[in-house]
Amino acid sequence: MEPFAQDLNEPADDGGSNLLHPALTEDRSRGYRTAIITIIACWVLAALGPLSLIFPLVAVAVLLQLISQRKLWAAFLLTIATPLFVSAVWAVPDYARGTAKMRTMGPISLNYYNPHPQVRCGYLSGGCFSTGNEWLTIVPYNFMLTGIATMFGPMPGTYAGAYPDENQAKSALQHAISLSSKELAEDVLKVGDATVQLDQGVGSQLLKEMFYDHDRFYGWHPKAKNGAVLYKEDCVILRIPQPYSDTSETSALIVLVDREKGRPFAYYAEGRCYFSHHPVPYQRQAL
Incomplete structure (x- = not known):
């Protein structure tokens, strides 16, 4: 036996504990951690106005990385949780419930209260100023909302009949x-051979919005032409001129009425007629 002999064993593999060559940490989250961090970053960028333009660069770069690493479920999570995808999908339940509104920006005018010609839903303004x-x-x-309406028709609960534009309505009123005003106040309109029954109180409310005395015939302005016409059997077009005018120009409110429901669904302004609120809504207000 040799003096001072020692039995030296091979050092165990420590997985690369050498400080000069540290081992790479394995991502055991299967890419979900990366996806979640990216999703949070995308929503933060989306809230920062013009900086939201950075969002696609970040999202696409991480998405391609996850796909290249075959972390497909993490890539799928990233795709469906981004602001772009969530905003689009949100339109589906809104359409199904009949509560969808076309989103817009800018000041409100009378046409703001008219339904979208294709989707037949109203509008929702995000304010006068763009955020980017x-x-x-x-x-x-x-x-998404327009696409759904193209495939399945107008949103449930909305007017689905003939919808003339402003030029068509004015042409029909000839x-x-x-x-x-008495006929209108009584909610019974005789349009040729047809009798149209308005919903209770609609006629009086329209006259009130136009500042009318119900005991008078409207048409006080010498150039005013007042009346109603049936448009394609399911739409009644009313024209109610303003009784007071300090100019030679005739001002009037043109009202499109759902013949079956007896309630207005759209409005057009003629001359200086202006409304900053909804004169008479299509849906009856709950008491």
């Missing part, structure tokens, strides 16, 4: 039959 991130919220939502 509308392309992430408004654009995908409206795009053949209008004269009406008195």
